[in-house]
Amino acid sequence: MAGKATKKQAASNSNTLNTLHKVVGPVLVLAFLRTVLGSNNTYIKFVMFNLPMCACLYILEKTGRPQYNSKGKVVREGMDLSQAGGMTEYMFDLIYLSIIANVGRIIFNTNKWWYLLLLCPIYVGYKLYSLKQQYFGSTPGPVIPDKMPEETKSKRQMKREKRGDDKVKYKYR
Numbered sequence: 001m002a003g004k005a006t007k008k009q010a011a012s013n014s015n016t017l018n019t020l021h022k023v024v025g026p027v028l029v030l031a032f033l034r035t036v037l038g039s040n041n042t043y044i045k046f047v048m049f050n051l052p053m054c055a056c057l058y059i060l061e062k063t064g065r066p067q068y069n070s071k072g073k074v075v076r077e078g079m080d081l082s083q084a085g086g087m088t089e090y091m092f093d094l095i096y097l098s099i100i101a102n103v104g105r106i107i108f109n110t111n112k113w114w115y116l117l118l119l120c121p122i123y124v125g126y127k128l129y130s131l132k133q134q135y136f137g138s139t140p141g142p143v144i145p146d147k148m149p150e151e152t153k154s155k156r157q158m159k160r161e162k163r164g165d166d167k168v169k170y171k172y173r
Contacts, residue, residue: 010066060095064088094117
């Protein structure tokens with residue numbers, strides 16, 4: 001028997017995937033029609049540019065779509081698609097950038113909007129660099145020994161040194 005959280009996650013995943021398909025489907029159809037009817041028929045570019053988005057959609061569909069048994073009970077709720085900071089978020093970002101590029105292709109009839117997809121590897125590189133900095137830090141240059149500050153001495157220690165008293169240098173408790 002599925003718990004309340006499982007049912008809620010299954011419903012959320014189904015809603016997210018259905019909304020995504022309702023947006024991506026018409027945009028892809030219109031972009032394909034623009035490619036067919038446009039002045040520069042570049043079918044190979046259309047397929048190459050939309051292949052990463054289709055791969056992300058396929059992965060999200062396979063891992064996030066909940067499965068139900070014949071009685072309508074949740075068998076598997078699927079991976080949580082609302083999680084932040086993971087690979088799922090990057091896949092959604094890639095899909096959204098692809099949708100924006102396709103809408104730009106539809107409106108302006110140019111493939112230059114696909115340069116937006118370069119934001120994904122740039123962002124991943126930035127994240128990896130900050131992760132490297134966090135664990136390894138920056139490589140320091142050669143250390144030049146500066147004048148080391150002398151240890152501060154209490155008045156009592158200074159008086160003893162002045163007198164030349166060797167009685168008790170260290171006191172342990």
